[in-house]
Amino acid sequence: MSSPSTDRAASHGGLRAAAMARSTFVHLVLGGYSLLVLCPILLVILNSFKTRRAIFDDPLALPAAASFSVAGYLKVLSNASVLGMFANSALVTGVSLALILLFGAMAAWGLTEYGFRGNRWLVLFFAFGIMVPIRLGSVSILQTMVALDLVNTLTALVLVYVAQGLPLAIMILSEFIQQVPGELKDAARCDGVGEFTIFFRIILPLIRPAVATVTVFTMVPIWNDLWFPLILAPSEGTQTITLGVQQFIGQFATDWNAVLAALSLAVLPILVLYALSSRQLIRGITAGAVK
Structure with missing residues (x-):
């Protein structure tokens, strides 16, 4: 038979786990939304440093030595x-x-x-x-x-x-x-x-x-x-x-x-x-x- 202190500790542990799970979920949602908002801006900035051909060939790629242009x-x-x-x-x-x-x-x-x-x-x-x-x-x-x-x-x-x-x-x-x-x-x-x-x-x-x-x-x-x-x-x-x-x-x-x-x-x-x-x-x- 478990003691009251053990039950309270288990209850607090469950509450902490639930709070951590909620916090993790919220951070994941906010992080995903931030990426969704920032991606178009990052694409515009990255492609602004690429040649015209590189923009249309692979718009998602980072500027390379051959495609870099200002x-x-x-x-x-x-x-x-x-x-x-x-x-x-x-x-x-x-x-x-x-x-x-x-x-x-x-x-x-x-x-x-x-x-x-x-x-x-x-x-x-x-x-x-x-x-x-x-x-x-x-x-x-x-x-x-x-x-x-x-x-x-x-x-x-x-x-x-x-x-x-x-x-x-x-x-x-x-x-x-x-x-x-x-x-x-x-x-x-x-x-x-x-x-x-x-x-x-x-x-x-x-x-x-x-x-x-x-x-x-x-x-x-x-x-x-x-x-x-x-x-x-x-x-x-x-x-x-x-x-x-x-x-x-x-x-x-x-x-x-x-x-x-x-x-x-x-x-x-x-x-x-x-x-x-x-x-x-x-x-x-x-x-x-x-x-």
């Missing part, structure tokens, strides 16, 4: 218009992000901190902006930009992307601002600190994970967007890199080396941003899940 990168980097497209993408993305974070944080602060008539309706209005895709209003947006004489300008893209990113930014930042202890704000007000100082010196540093989350979730759609650059800024001087890659794709022939090289270079800013903000991003997502 002709695509040389062509892309020597093309002044391509460098200008990278500059356009960086400018549009950077300005849009700055405005989305600034206006989104200020709007979230106002909606959560101050009570006023119509507050709930305004929150619902911003939530409605998340549910309705902005592309449904492409015709009206184009008509508005034509009336304002903003077609073929980067300003048109910035305005559209700010309007596109604000609803999500406000919703995410509002949830985090609500978690800031009210005692901190009340103590600052008792010391005579102004509202702008409270916002910039106390609130923003405390919601850095949320800011990183909004940054990543907002930058990727803006940087990768093809729809609005094609409609609002298709001229040679205002093309973004996503739209500019199309110049290497012809009706009868395509320079795949240049296309893959340009796409590989276009991925770098996203990877750098994620590497710099991954810790804050994970903290923000985890905190949001716990809430």
